[in-house]
Amino acid sequence: MDKITFLNPEFFWLFLLIPVAVVWLFWKKNQQSATLKISSIQGFKNSDSLLVKLKPILNVFRVLALSSLIVAMARPRTVDVSNKTKTTKGIDIVMAIDVSGSMLAKDLKPDRMQALKKLAADFVEERPNDRIGLVVYASEAYTKTPVTSDKAVILDAIRSIKYDNVLVDGTGIGMGLATAVNRLKDSKAKSKVVILMTDGVNNAGFIEPDTASDIAKQYGIKVYTIGIGTNGMAMFPYAIAPNGKFLFQMMKVEIDEQMMKKIANNTGGKYFRATSNSKLAEIYSTINKLETTEIEELKFYDYDEKFRPFVWFAGFLLLLEVGLRKTVFKSFI
Numbered sequence: 001m002d003k004i005t006f007l008n009p010e011f012f013w014l015f016l017l018i019p020v021a022v023v024w025l026f027w028k029k030n031q032q033s034a035t036l037k038i039s040s041i042q043g044f045k046n047s048d049s050l051l052v053k054l055k056p057i058l059n060v061f062r063v064l065a066l067s068s069l070i071v072a073m074a075r076p077r078t079v080d081v082s083n084k085t086k087t088t089k090g091i092d093i094v095m096a097i098d099v100s101g102s103m104l105a106k107d108l109k110p111d112r113m114q115a116l117k118k119l120a121a122d123f124v125e126e127r128p129n130d131r132i133g134l135v136v137y138a139s140e141a142y143t144k145t146p147v148t149s150d151k152a153v154i155l156d157a158i159r160s161i162k163y164d165n166v167l168v169d170g171t172g173i174g175m176g177l178a179t180a181v182n183r184l185k186d187s188k189a190k191s192k193v194v195i196l197m198t199d200g201v202n203n204a205g206f207i208e209p210d211t212a213s214d215i216a217k218q219y220g221i222k223v224y225t226i227g228i229g230t231n232g233m234a235m236f237p238y239a240i241a242p243n244g245k246f247l248f249q250m251m252k253v254e255i256d257e258q259m260m261k262k263i264a265n266n267t268g269g270k271y272f273r274a275t276s277n278s279k280l281a282e283i284y285s286t287i288n289k290l291e292t293t294e295i296e297e298l299k300f301y302d303y304d305e306k307f308r309p310f311v312w313f314a315g316f317l318l319l320l321e322v323g324l325r326k327t328v329f330k331s332f333i
Helices: 009-034 050-054 059-072 112-126 151-159 171-182 209-218 258-269 279-288 310-324
Strands: 005-006 076-089 089-097 131-137 141-148 191-198 223-229 231-240 247-251 271-274 293-305
Touching: 005 191, 009 059, 009 209, 059 310, 089 112, 089 141, 089 171, 112 247, 112 279, 131 151, 131 171, 131 209, 141 151, 141 171, 171 209, 171 223, 209 223, 209 258, 223 258, 223 279, 258 271
Parallel strands: 089 131, 089 191, 191 223, 223 271
Antiparallel strands: 005 076, 076 293, 131 141, 231 247
16 A cells, blocks of 8 residues: 655645634634523423534534545655666676685584585675676686676586585686786776685785786776784695595685785885684675665656545535525524
């Protein structure tokens, strides 16, 4: 059911005049009534006709008509609002995710990779108006999903990320960044962003991180870098047992923060360090706020005026009151 609104609600103040009108009508009735002094009214008891008793209904009609006109002047109406949004400044984003074996370390819960996947999916769902792509890398890199506006495809790709030895183990940060830049270099979006995530030191690949950073800068691509891992020691996988499960041992967490900061600063981005699940969530939230998409929202209002039935009702009551006053109640007025 549509909600009724009023264009001119200030007219409702006129309802304060209704009691005044009732008093005035009562006073006018007494003023127009003739008086006769007699010694006793015993003979007139129970002599009032039905019409005499119903005569006050004429004033009721008049008050109801006045009330209906006040409501009509307040302009009741229903409105149907339809929204249409248009992205005026879209953003193309590529997330470059490290999938080396060290991403199975358990300093984030349940491990770095699972924590990253969950929060990356949350980030995608909060960017409904942007195109997003996905690159994964270890010692090499490949595009898991090209830049697309189909969020279901991206979310499925994120959920399917795992350490499976498809890529030779190692950390090729330059390879991951260069592949992400390659996905964005021909983009026509107003803003192009890479979110580069790693938990280690560049030790593989034939493209240096500095070179990839310079290419990103050349194409106007901003890079946000995230170092994943706690400060100090963490449980790292070091071998695979005969049953196929990983064996873990405490090892020192090493992240080349200087290089990550350099990449971010060179491209106009920012470096973050995720030492816990909550910190990683804060980082995604910060990037989400830094990279806002401008949306033009158009609202269409379809008004349906409802004042006419109140005017017709008031007119009917006034005509009825005048007609009865001039006919049925004429001899009593």
